[in-house]
Amino acid sequence: MRYWLMKTEPTTFGVEDLAAAPRHTTGWDGVRNYQARNMLRDEMRRGDQAFLYYSSCEVPGVAAIMQIAKAGYPDPTAFDRKNHHYDPDSDPKNPRWFMVDVQLKRRLARVITLEELRAHAGRELKGMVLLRPGNRLSVTPVEAAHWKFILSLE
DNA sequence: GCCAACGTTGGC
DNA sequence: GCCAACGTTGGC
Numbered sequence: 001m002r003y004w005l006m007k008t009e010p011t012t013f014g015v016e017d018l019a020a021a022p023r024h025t026t027g028w029d030g031v032r033n034y035q036a037r038n039m040l041r042d043e044m045r046r047g048d049q050a051f052l053y054y055s056s057c058e059v060p061g062v063a064a065i066m067q068i069a070k071a072g073y074p075d076p077t078a079f080d081r082k083n084h085h086y087d088p089d090s091d092p093k094n095p096r097w098f099m100v101d102v103q104l105k106r107r108l109a110r111v112i113t114l115e116e117l118r119a120h121a122g123r124e125l126k127g128m129v130l131l132r133p134g135n136r137l138s139v140t141p142v143e144a145a146h147w148k149f150i151l152s153l154e
Numbered sequence: 155g156c157c158a159a160c161g162t163t164g165g166c
Numbered sequence: 167g168c169c170a171a172c173g174t175t176g177g178c
Binding site: 057135 | 163
């Protein structure tokens with residue numbers, strides 16, 4: 001089993017939205033970056049776990065644990081003219097963008113803030129993709145040891 | 155294939 | 167709201 005971190009803006013889609021969804025499960029659609037696409041399409045497996053991470057907000061940080069409920073499949077929002085993430089160049093016969101389904105496992109007792117994670121960037125969380133300067137990827141892998149350490153901060 | 159211009163991301 | 171970092175686009 002592998003570990004991941006997936007970014008969302010809390011004002012757009014927060015933990016409470018996921019909790020309110022049927023079976024606490026939703027499609028993680030709208031990712032339009034090739035590197036992230038490759039992970040969604042090729043690497044994520046059902047049963048993998050992922051941190052739900054809040055970005056572009058007052059207190060960025062890890063807010064919850066999710067489980068990958070369905071491995072990568074074509075993202076239909078790319079074919080929907082009216083959708084904000086519509087991509088006219090994505091051919092349904094050869095889809096360009098992929099998504100997974102995620103299920104809420106549990107909220108963390110508190111948000112583990114980016115500031116806290118950074119405080120450990122030189123040691124326990126050395127090499128964590130999220131903390132790499134200039135990183136903007138909305139989906140990143142998390143090493144098992146890092147995953148465990150972050151939860152120990154909870 | 156280079157690279158300048160542009161748009162987006164996301165912390166601060 | 168600012169701005170640095172990065173990805174994408176398109177002219178050449």
